[in-house]
Every structure is written in structure tokens, then in C-alpha cells.
Amino acid sequence: MNRAFNDRESQKILDIIKNFARKNSLFILAYGTGCGAIEIPPTITSRYDAERFGIRGAATPRQADVLLITGYLSVKTLKRVIRAYEQMQDPKYVMGFGSCTINGGMYWDSYNTIKQLDKYIPVDVYINGCMPRPEAVIAGFVKLQQLIQQGKALGWKHYKENLEWYRQNQQKVIKNWRMPDYNW
Amino acid sequence: MNTLVVLLLILFGGGIIAYFAYNIHKIVGDIWLVLVGFAASIYYIGYLDVSQVLNIHLAGFVLTLALNSFSWIFGLLIAVLLPLVALYSIPYMKGQDRLGWFYMLFLFSVGGMYGILMAGDWLTLFIFWEIMTWSSYLIVIYRRSEDAPRVGLKYLIFSAIGAYSLLTAIVLIGANVHSLSISKFFEVLPMHSLGFKVLVGSLMLIGFGVKAAVMPLHVWAPDAYSTTPMNYTSMFSGALSKMGIYGIGLIVINLYYHSGISLAGEIVAWFGAITAVLATYYALIQKDAKRLMAWSSVAQLGYIVAGLGIGTKLSVFAGIYLAVLHGLFKANLFMAIGAVERQAGTTNFSELRALIRKMPWTFFSALISVIVLAGIPPLSGFVGKWMLYESMITSGHYVIVVFLFLASVAGFLYAFRFLFGVFLGQEEKEFEHVKEANPFMTVPMLLIALFLIVLGTFPGIMFKYIARSMADLGFYGVTYKMSVLTNDWGQSINMQYIAASLVIVFVLFLIVLTWVAYKNSRNVTTKDIHTSGEPPSEEDNYHFSENFYRPFQRAFAFVYKYAITPVYNEFARGIEDFFQYVRRLYTGNAQTYALYVLLFLAILFLIAKNIH
């Protein structure tokens, strides 16, 4: 019995089952920053119906699997996003919406918005566009599902392993770092 | 020597010696108090001879001391509580002055309670009743807090109403029955007229109802329970109020049911049910743990009175069971509140926060007591509630049972309010230094809690004594089993299976969940919660304590609007004013009052004898 669980082959089978459940049940925590917040309602309601992929809104970070950063992120909101991300439970995934999260987009020279989201939190999937339409959002979700099934959506592990690097970047832009410590 | 007298001597003599012992040194006094507590308790349980009777001839009256099985069970409750409360008192009363005075009164009031239970005639009962009332009154005003005089006055005036109506009833009995013996009185009662029975019964019920805090006479109770030092309140609410229940039990069963006026008993039950509902509704809007539990006491006593008032075999059984149980868990709860008060310095819900990590044992015993209070299976409170409801349903009292259900469902609300307000919620820096209470305080609480747990699955432990006491009330052939409860229609539940099912599932999932979740567990503080991402600063506290049941209050605004008391307060204020006026005639000295009571007694007797 014990061997069966420790055995490499069966471990893999267990992982496949787990990943199948994970990919088909994505609870999203929509962090409504910027203009992307308005793309979420059509995505999850009647017209585009994201629930058929098992995508469902979660009320709090504790219940959520996917953190959606829907648009530009000012330094002030970044602090809240980091906190919300760290309150989520592993495994957790991040999706960046629109060009603002990728390279700053039209806010490329704004003193108050970050330019690369993945320097501060690990991003699993970026969706291009300004803003991406619901079709693109769903395509992004499908991509995320593929990554989860293949076991490649490991941003949360990456974050844990490189916490110092992330902290350094975060503390560079957030001047007054008054965040509770987390025991990983 | 007569064992009954020995017990009284232990308590009253112990009280007087305690006064001097505390004047020598606190430690001497503490040791003496615990000694007296354990001695009285062990003597009562182990050596007391129930069959003994003592007649004292005094000034033409015969004072009888005799114990029966019905009063024995209330004595047992006192005997269980007394040593535990004595242990608890040692750390609780540390730093208070006039300890000798306090403990003398404490032991006197316990002695008074035993005297009441032993009384074989109405006069003895009345004498001990007054001893108990006076000593408890002096304890109520012991703390010299701001509102102690007002509260004491309230308590005194209601006690006086009770005492005078009791005395009037006794005089009427003396005049009409020519004997003050309690058993004789119940024997000859069926021969008397209906008017006499109703009049004497009502007067007696007023007298006992004051102590049992039945609705029209409850006004003193919330104030007095919350003002008194908590170690005495646990006796006050736990044991002393049961003296009223004892009296009501005697009257309702013997006077009403065994002489054919069961309607009066049902009216008593209705009073109990209304008390339960309204007191519950007031309990859940209280802002202080003490006052909440004080109102809760009133509500719980309402259940017991309702159970006794219905007067079927099962309901009286349930009433006595609940009475003993209420004595235990409410004493435990007041002890827990006392521990919180001592450690955290307040019992106000708006100040207290999240003591669970600081005082885990106090929390545990309070939790068990609250579960028992709410009557949730598989603990012992449910057994009493089940018997009470089933007895009412099977005897067709379905409207009254709805009222009791209402009280009990609303009881969940204040049960949660209490636990949340004191022990749960967000942690506050102010209470970081708080530590668990002294073992002398926690161990008695935990002992009671343990007993309450065991009693849930094996209520038969206590049924034995209750079944015996039922015989003294005229209910013969009461059968019971260790953990199977049966109602009058023959349906039964088995507490063992229920408890086993709950415990097995609980433990099974506990093991699984702990095993699976333990490895990657992250311990977080109460600040690390979902606050929409905003990191709370040091001084922010999101504890939820104000307007706790606002929607409920809004929905039931009519209860609070019409049933509470503009009228009632006026009434109380009027009585207080009246008493203030009367007070001016006297010296304000307690002894003078006692003298007046005795004078009144003497005069009444003279009049009664002359009329005859």
C-alpha cells in the first residue's frame, strides 16, 4: 500500500487525476484593476458562459485558484495584489490581461504603474490585447488548462523558490513595505 | 446526634469561624473555607441519614427538620457546587477586602439553602428562607460598586414581596389547617375549598417565584446576578435560584395536580414559557457577558418552571433534570466569566476580543457549558430538552412547546454571541498579556464540564436519583435506562448510538484532515484575513461586536418595542420610590429590617390566632 503511493508510476497517475480536477475547476479571483474588469462580466455571463469550463467566481482569495490582473496595475494596487496573491492557497495561477500587464502598454511612461507584472508575481498566462475580448480571455483560460494538465503551470512553486528575488523587486517599487510576514 | 443538625452546624459554625479565620490571615481563611466546603459536601453525600427527623419545640411551635428524596437532589447540587466554588474562590477573591464577612455570608446562605431543603414545616422553611435572602442580599451589596445599592434595593424589595406573600400563606395555613407541617398540609389539602387552595398556592408561588425569577418577578435577577462577585453568582444562579424551583415543584405538583386543579399548573407553565421567550430575547441584545448570562438564567429557569407546571411524569422528570443541570452549567459559565473578568479585566463585549488562544481551558469549559445550555446533542442539555419537549407534545401542550422552541432556537443566538464576544474574533494588542486563569479556577470548571459531557451519553447516572425523588412527589413507577430515553407514546432514542455516530465520524475526519493538511499547514494570525487586499495596520481591529443582531432586532422590533418596559420600568421605579419613602421611616440598618420582618410575623400570628 505504502509502496504504491511512493511508486513513481502511480504518483504520476495521482497527479494526472489531481491536475484534471484542477484544470476543470478554476475559481477566479477577479482583481478588477483597469479597463479589463469590464470584460469579466460578459465572459462569465450568458453570452460567453465561462462556467462551462468550470470557471467560477470566488469571493475570497482563500477559495480562489486563479488571480486575474485585469489591466494596468498602479504601485498602490500592486501592494494589495501581492497580499491577495499570498493569501491564496497552492496551487495558484495568475493571468495577466492586456498589454499593460505585459509591458506597460499605453502607460509605458507613467510614473505610477508597473511595467512588467511578472517581476512582482509569477504569471502563468498573459492574454494579449488592449483589452482582450471575452473570446481571447476564454482562449487564455483554455491555454491555462492545457498548462495545468501538462503540469507546467508552476508559477506558485517558482514564487516560493525565488521569493527573495520577488521580494526585492516588490520592495523596490513599494517604498513603505508594511506587510505582514508569511511563514511559507 | 442528628446528622441534619450536624450539617447545619458545619455550615453556620464554619461561617462564623471563617469570619475570624480570615481576620487572622487570608491563607488560614482559604484553607478553612475549602475544608468546610469539602466537609459539608462529603458529609452530605456520604453520611447524611435521610430518614432522620428532628423536632424542636420552640415557643409553642414545632420546628421540624427532615429531608426527603426530592429535596435531597437539590442538596446534592449544592453539595457538588460548594467545594468547587470554594476552590474557585481562593484565587478569584484575591485582593478583596472584608473577605471574612463575605465568606461568613456565603456559608450562611448555603446553610440557609440546606435549611430550606430540610424544613419539615412551613415556619422552619420561612426562617431559613429569610436567612438565605438576607445573606445573599448582603453579598449583592458587598462590592460597594456604583449601582450596588440600587441593585440591592431591587433585590430586597422583590425578596420582601416574596417573603410577605409566603408569610401570609403560612399564616393562612396555620389558621386553617392548625398545623404547619408540610406533609400534613398536602395530605389534608383536598378537603379544603378551591378558593383556599388557589389563594394559598398563588401566594406561595409568588414567594418562590421571586427566587426562581419567573417573569413578573424577575426584575431583580439580571442586575443582582451581574453585580455580585462571580463566585457567588455561580451559587446564586446555580443553586439559590433552585430553592425557588424546589418550592414551585412542591406547590405545583402537590397542591395543584394532586388536588385536581391542573389548570393552575398550566398557567404556571405558561408563565414559565413566556419567561423563557422574553428573557431569551433580552439576553441576546445585552452588551455585557454577565448580563447576558443573567438573562439566560432567567430564561432557563423559565423552561424548568414550564416543565414542572405541565405536571406529567416525564415533564416533571425533565424539569428536575434541567434544574440540576442548569445549576451545574450555569455555575460553570459564571465561573468562566469570572475567570475572564479576573484575567482580562472586563466582561464587556465591545472591549473583549479573542481570548481563545490565551485562555483555552476556560474556553473549553465555557464551550461545553454553552453547548449544554443550547441543548445540542450529544451533550446532557439535549437530554433534558428532549424529555421536556416530548412530554409536552405527548400530553398535547403543543402551543406551549412552540414557545419553548422559539426560546430555544433564539437561545442559539445568545449562545454564539457569548462565545464569540468573549473568546473569538480578532485579537487585540491590549489582551496580549492575558494568561490562562489559575488552576484553582480552571480545574473546577473542567470537572463540571467533564461531568456534563459524560452525562450526555449516560444520563442514567442522574436518572437514578431523580427517579427516587419523583416518588416523593407522588409519581411512582418511574423507569429509566442508562442512555435510552423513551417518551409517553413509546418512541425512544438511544444516546449511545447518536454520540457514537457523531464521535466516530468526527474523529475519523479529524484524523484524515489533520493527516492530509498538517504537512503544508500555514499558521496565520487573525489579522491575515480577507480584507480585499488591504493590509490592516497594527491599530486596526475589525472585530464585530456592535449591533450584533441588528437584523434580528429589526425583524422582532415589536417584541422589544411593546413588551419591554416603559410600563414595567415605571412600575419598578414606582416600587423603588415607594421603598425609598418607606426607607426614610427606618434607620436603613439591615438589622432593623430583620426585626420588622420578625415583628410582622409575630403580629400576623397573633391576629390569625385571634380570628380563629
Added chain:
Amino acid sequence: MNIWNLLLSAIVTTLLGFIIGVTYMGIRRKIVALAQNRYGPPIYQNFLDILKFWSKESNIYHGVMHHLAPLWMIAMAITILLIVPTQYGSKFFENLSFNGDLILILYLMPFGQLGMALGVGQTGNPNSAIGVTRGLSLLVGSEIPFIMALIAVMIQYHTTSVTDLVRIQQEHHTWIMFSSPFAFLAALCVLPAMFHAGPYEVIIAPAELASGPMSEFGGKYLGTMMSAGSIFMFAKLTLFVDVFMGGSTNWLWLIVKTFTVYLFVIAVGIIMPRLRTEQAIRRLWGWPLVFAILAFIQVALF
């Protein structure tokens, strides 16, 4: 009673209750989706959700009561399912149905809620505490008409046992919903509130209270809680069917009956907008209470 038989039947009943309950919840999501002109998730979606919650790697621990919170729920749910008779006449599926009665079930129901409320309290989240106070307030609203309906039935048939009620209905080939219609109506009116569904979902109100009591629970805790909720839901449906609709003699018939009742709950939930707590209590104390009083009058007269 053979202890091994009891254990085996308990496990089988629990598993069946779990599967049926979770499937019902999936069907509910599907029906809600169809009503909103959506395709909706597959009906096994809730299995995946529970499995996903159980396969969460990390775990957030707020304290002992928080850890125990879902356990009170599941202990209560499974015990009620074992007490409620699922199969009339079946020796194997007897479970604990002769060891409990209606009053016990009514008092077991808050066992889980209060246990969860304590765990919720320890997290220190004010939203959760507000949700709990709403839930408890609503309990006063829903419990009283329901209890009155049950008391009317109990007095009419001179029994407090669910098993006896099922036996009486099966032997007389009638359903209590026809013989005491007012009690049935009263119970039916408060049924959505017992499920915290339909207009009475103010407790979890995701947009307002961040899912209320559950807001600090995630991962395995939430998974356990969802499983317990499903089992509890099926147990409540079975209780309703047993008391008012004659119980059943096989699982298929039980599923048909319970699903019909559940369909009613879903339909009400889709149609009605959410009520505030005091509105909900007032509504529950409106017509349901009138029906319950009529049921009492019926009992008193006939």
C-alpha cells in the same frame, strides 16, 4: 443489530448520499445555467470542485476551532443521514433510524451550524461573523414554522419517530401531504430557507459579505464543507420526503421524490430575488406561520 452490518450500511448510505447530493448540486448549477440561457457546467462539476479542493497543496490554519469547523458539519450531516430512514422495510439500510426521532434531528441540525460558527469566529473575519449572525437570525425565522408543521404531524399520528411516520404512510397507502395539507404547505414554504437557497441566501451573499461564513475557508476545509453540505442537503430532502411524501422502499423512488422536492427549491431560487434578513424573517413568519396555525387547528378539530 449486527455492528458490522450497521457499519457497512452506514458507509454505503453515506457514499450514496454524497454522490446523490453532489450530483443534485451539479444539476442545480446546470438548471440555473439553462434558466439564464447558458450552456452551464457538466453535472459532475461539483465532484471536480471537491476533488480540486482536496488536492490543494497548502493549508491555512487559523486555530483549533477553525480546524474543527468542517468536522462538526460533516459529523452532523452524516449522523442525520443515518437517522433519517432512507429505505422503508429494508433490513440492511436500517442504520440508526430506530435510535433517533424528529426532535433529535431538529436539534442536530444546529449542531453543525454552531460548530462552524465557532470556527468562523476564530478566523476574526468580520464578514464571516456577520454571515453567522444572519444565519442564526434566519434560523429563528425558518425553524418555527417548520417545527410547528412537524408538531402538528406528530400529534396527528401520535408518534415522534420518522420511521413510524413512514410506516404509517406506507401501511395506509397515503401521503401526509394529502392528509395534513396545511402542515405540508408550511414546511414547503420554509424549505428554501432550510436550504439557504432561493431568496434566503443572504447568509453567503458573495458580493456583499464575501461568501459570509466560508470566507476564510479554503482548500481541504472548503472541500469537506462542500461534501458535508451535499450530504446534509440530501438528508434534509430525505427527511422531508419521509415525513410528508411517504418515504420510499427503494433508492430509485427516493431519488425521484427528493429530486422533485429539490426542483421546487431550485425553481424558487431562480425566480425570487434575494431578501434582506429582516424581510426574510418577516416573510417566513407570514404565510408559513398561518399555514402552521391552520395545521394546528386541523389537529385540534379532527
Added chain:
Amino acid sequence: MADLQKENLLLEVLKNHFNDKIFDLKVQRHQRVHLRTTTEQIEAVLLYLKEKLGYKHLSHISCVDWIEENRFELVYILWHPEDKINVLVKVDVDRLNPVAPNIDYIWPQANTYEREMREMFGIQFPGLVGRKELILEDWDDLPPMRRDFDTLQYVMENFEFRSGREDAQNVRETIAKRTGEEIPEFAKKYSR
């Protein structure tokens, strides 16, 4: 066009009341009157407009950074609900020592605008109540809306661009090149 009777009347009234304390009075167009005053007179002017002439509503206070002339210009935009006239009251504030009177006792909503200007331009309003931070958090650089605050330099120092943006073209310059348009020198300098 509509006649400017009301506007001219207002101009007359103001001119008579304040004489030389206000200057630059003109009717810009239909329903819009423009005037200029000093920081010493601004409260009196605003109070007079509000209490006596019925300009009850303060639509906005905005600030313009005239870095070449070394001054900030505060623009108080008032509205008369019955006469339907906007009055633009302009005040110059020294750029090196930017202090303007606090007027939130006249219109409470001015508080928010003033806090924003304090944060974004560094203009001080003596007696202004409210938390120091309104929109920004933990900001310790120059007030970011000042024109001498170089946002691009700030961005370069604090953030990193993702590679792949280097060939990004200046839209204005590209269009100008295509159409042969001449971009003036000042526009080039502050084209961002």
C-alpha cells in the same frame, strides 16, 4: 449668436464692486466670464460671487503649471444655476513658494481638490484638514504633476521595460514626418 447681456451685466457689477482688485475681465463667449485676481483677494471675490451673486456651485479647481513663467495658475470654475453662467476665476501662485488660501469653508468640496493639488503640485493650503495622502501612497519624490518632474526618467530609474519595445516610434513625430508638418520647439520638449 445669443446676446451677451447677462454676461456684460455681471462684468459691470464686478468691476464696480472690486475696482482694480480684479483685472483681466472679459466675456470669453456665451455663458463664460473670465477674470483674474490675486491670492489676497481670492476669498473676497469667491465669497462675493457665492453670497451676493448666487454662484452657488464650485464646479472645479484646477491647476496649471506655467513653468516658463515660474508660476502656478489656479482656476476656480463657478456656476450660476439660474443665470447659467460659468465664471473662471484665475489666481497666480508663486512657483517657488506655492501657498494659496484654503477655501473649503466656502465650499466643502474644495477640500478634495485642494488635497489633490497639495499632493500633485505641492501647493500648500494653510489650515487644510485631511490625510496627507489622497491618491498616491508613500510618495517621496517631486510632486508628480509638476512639469519639472521627468516621468520618463523616473520610470527608467524605478521600473524596467520589457525588451522588444526599443523600435517603438513616437506617434506624433511619425505622423509629422509623413505629412511634412513642423513641430514647434516647445512642443518637442514637452511632447510627453
